[in-house]
Amino acid sequence: MNEDQQNSVPNFDSIKDVPEKLLSYVDKFVKVQVIKNRCFMGFLHSIDPISLSVILLVPHEGSYRTTVIPGHAIEDMQEETPSDNIKLPTRKSVTVPTESDTPQRKAQLIAWFKKNLLSITETGDNLTIGNVSVLPPYSAKDICAENPVVFMQIRKLVESMPPNFQA
Incomplete structure (x- = not known):
């Protein structure tokens, strides 16, 4: 050059x-x-x-x-120009819940917790299980807990809920 x-x-x-x-x-x-x-x-x-x-x-x-x-x-x-055998990796798509999905997701999560024999209370928009809170839009990223072990257990439970679970 x-x-x-x-x-x-x-x-x-x-x-x-x-x-x-x-x-x-x-x-x-x-x-x-x-x-x-x-x-x-x-x-x-x-x-x-x-x-x-x-x-x-x-x-x-x-x-x-x-x-x-x-x-x-x-x-x-x-x-740079990559060699022919190198292709751009595909990204995982992330679905962002809309506000209209939130009430359905909340009802679904309440039913899932009850099915798993957890005592749950609703405080406004928050779901509370003992000292753990799940905030809107109720995904595994919306869990608040001081105890990391309890946090991980609730997170695993939320993540294990089937996407088509019927409340």
Whole structure:
């Protein structure tokens, strides 16, 4: 690459303050140059706009290894062309419950807890089982508990509820 071509490729310093440019690298195959002359190549999964840390999906033996690179260590990042046998990994889709789903999910969860012989009380929108609360929209991420062992047990129970469970 001659000097003119090298100058036309944006370096990390010129793009790190432009959020739109950073976002354009997400899901692209990139080469990340870090301090101590190390280099990582993989698909850019996400980038933290504050610290500029990146999560890179690095191809490894037919699969992908997740690598977190702290923003302070990045010297340069540029898009590369992956070899033909490297394809962008598919992302898991996450369904976000809507507000109209919340009452149904609440009734479903109450019935699930009762089926599993747990005593449950409703306090406003919150479901309470002993010293554990489940908040709207009533997913496994909406559990509040001080005891981590109890928290994990309730979370496992919520996660084990079949999606088509009838209240």
